[in-house]
Amino acid sequence: MKGILNKLRKKNLIAFISFWIILFLYFLAITADFIAPYPFNKQFRNYPLCPPTKVHFFDKNKKFHLRPFVYEYKLINPALNQYEILTEKICPIYFFVKGERRKILGLFYSDRYLFGTKEGKIFLFGTDMHGRDIFSRIVYGARISLSIGILGVLTSFFLGFLIGGISGYFGGKIDNIIMRIVEIFMVFPSFYLMLSLRAAFPINLSSFQVYLLIVVILSFIGWAGLARIIRGMVLSIKEEEYVLAAKALGLSTFKIIFKHIIPNTFSYSITAITLSIPGYILGESTLSLLGLGIQEPYPSWGNMLSVCIGNLRILSTAPWMLISGFFIFLTIISFNFLGDGLRDVLDPKNW
Amino acid sequence: MEILWKVEELKKEYEIRTEFKKEKIIALKNINIEIFKGEVFGVVGESGSGKTTLGKVLIRLIEPDEGKIFYKNIEITKIPERFLRRYRKNFQIIFQDPYKSLNPRIRCGYAVMEGIDGNKKEKTEKAIEILNLVGIKKERFYDYPHQFSGGERQRIAIARALSTNPEFIVCDEPTSNLDVSVQGQILNLFIDLKEKFNLTYLFITHNLKILRFIADRIAVMFKGEIVELGRTEEILKNPSHPYTEKLLKSEI
């Protein structure tokens, strides 16, 4: 693992940086309870569509404060969501600040937060129309969006390997039947398949059930194309001389498939895994965007964007509402670069 | 002399499908041979003659379509793979392309260890011993195939074949992809190993000159059939089949 990271750093700096960006995003997701200054569903009725509170070190008198601070924002025009920045009221930002008691990762109680204010509010990315802190919703939303991607991909790949591997190795009738089934799956346009599968289940499911359902639906769509490719690779690797030699040595079928054949698909498959995670993240975002995925009040980066649909005014008056789109973009592009970089590193000729 | 292999009426066909038609290619036809223990049985032919297929079908790496194969009087043609596995240790194979016959992801020592029985320590020791025997030093045990030259890779492949203590080895053009000077080294190695371990070889090549040097008997193959079979000296002095004559005339 260390070796792979080192090689990435040397050969492909962007991939190396992307790896750390992704790791950071997952870190945010895991530590959301600690990092987010407010609960994701806490509504501040006095602060709807509040713009991001800027962090200052210098006050209006150009005096330097060691401790960063924000100003108090006051809503002056509810109809137009206009705010006045009260530059007299300095609200310092404290770290490891005490706040409301809540459970961290569902394990233990704590009332400490990474940062927060004692007076005034700190909305790093502004608020939505219900007055909920977008920054907090982003880090909580990361949990959904990032985990669904990984789980969906892993399930697809597990299915793809299993079915593709069997089909490719045994060939003949088994191969024929399995491939025809795979082709039926591939024929369906994935977007509509996704919608119909979702529609087949009641709209009002508990959020946890919806979460699982989305994972299942996404992997349901993705495994077929993968199975076909793995099967193709297995078919050709099966004829390679070192596989024949393994057979001649008397190794069991199981050992041949798992020690010789499957590892030689890794150069493609690990790269493909990394490159398809973005698709799964987008799939979840799309479902949530259309209201078929994670429901309010739970945040996902997709459903945070859904409020902007049909409401283009938002773009001009409250552009910070689109920031979840930026995070989706950042995640996808990082996975893309990482996948590219991994492709080179996993070639044994470079070891 | 003990008969190690007996092959009766072996047949193997391939179907090639192009966009418009199916073509049947006969890889092996009417193959009847016996291989005696301790001999070097040479097979010569050009591309498409079926000589490589013969080697692979004999030890059932490829399944024949018709015919019977007997290994020491046991018919192995129809035994299910899981029973055949027990016998596989007795007959091994070395391929032509040293760049493709080793798994690029497995270190050379481990590749040789795969066929050895025993605990990890015993396996490692035996693997080091066999590699030494073929001329690969202990320090290179953990290197990957791409770190070796062609000749060295072929030696590792030979070590792997020896790891199961076989009686019989199919040598499928083992020197064709090597430089001339390395070819000589490998051929010498084959002869030394044969004497040391009392091996029997099926030696497949397109180069008659090698067979003249190493083979006791030669089978000449053409379009899937054996057109001539006999002792090396006889065939080379008095060829009876026109194709054999043509081969001999083409020798430079």
Place this chain on the structure above:
Amino acid sequence: MCLTQKIGKMEEILIVENISVGNEELEILRDISFDVKKNEIISIVGESGCGKSMTLRTIIRLLPKNLKILNGDIIFEGMKLKDLKEKEMNRIRGKKIGMIFQEPSSYLNPLFTIGNQIEEAIEGNIKKREKKEMVIKILKEMGLPITTYYQYPHQLSGGMQQRAMIAIALINGPSLLLADEPTTALDVTTAFSIINLLKNLVTNHNLSILFVTHDISLANHISDRIIVMYGGTIVEIGKSKEIYENPLHPYTKKLIECLPQRYKKGERIKTIEGEVPFFKNLPAGCPFSQRCDYKMKICEEQKPGKIFFENRIVKCFKYGNIVES
């Protein structure tokens, strides 16, 4: 300086003088000097990594981007090739100098018919009908049926593909053919017929061939003179029969001794220890010194220079103390 310059300058169609090829980090070819006369077949013999293919590519100036000619010159029919511009070199490639390669299936475009590909190589403003006639004529000469004109490469056997490639190389009537192991990938019987074809072409077409091979017995069979290369430099040049029967350089001796046809059953082949080293690992001094039976102290320290000995050029301290300049 070449032996044959004494005979008559018009004899040589190609003179290679002190060529070195490489870049700042390493030298792939060193001190390459030889000549090719009219209607002559010369073989360059050596094992993989000795630089024989690179020599051909240097002559026709198709070197990889990171290598260039560091020294020396190539004189073809009186013209100096080293400093020619690419456009001018293109007028020579495929027209005055032809080249054929080892794997005909890789060098023939699978999407075009043979006729198409040969016509494509024809130089000059010639009408389509005349081009077709030229192609049919050369197909006949190559021993290919006329139907080949309409066929695609995959429909031909290996031998026929090679003949097609020779046709492409010779359609413009070049005086020099560079052949990079053209028979290595072919069956023995097919190779035999291609060799005979090449020999006939030399007589009928005023052609000279520079033939690269790793098989010294083949070189002896086909060529008038042999050049033996090792470690990026020439170690011996001379008449084929003389070299084959009485090799001077220890490496040439070993190459011939390695041939299995010289041994009877039960004997062991006399081989060379070790393998050809990578360019980066070439020893100081004579490149063959590490594997040589006759190694002397000077061999490890200095690189041997050209020695003229019995109608031969050898680079070996066994025959004299000349050091490479």
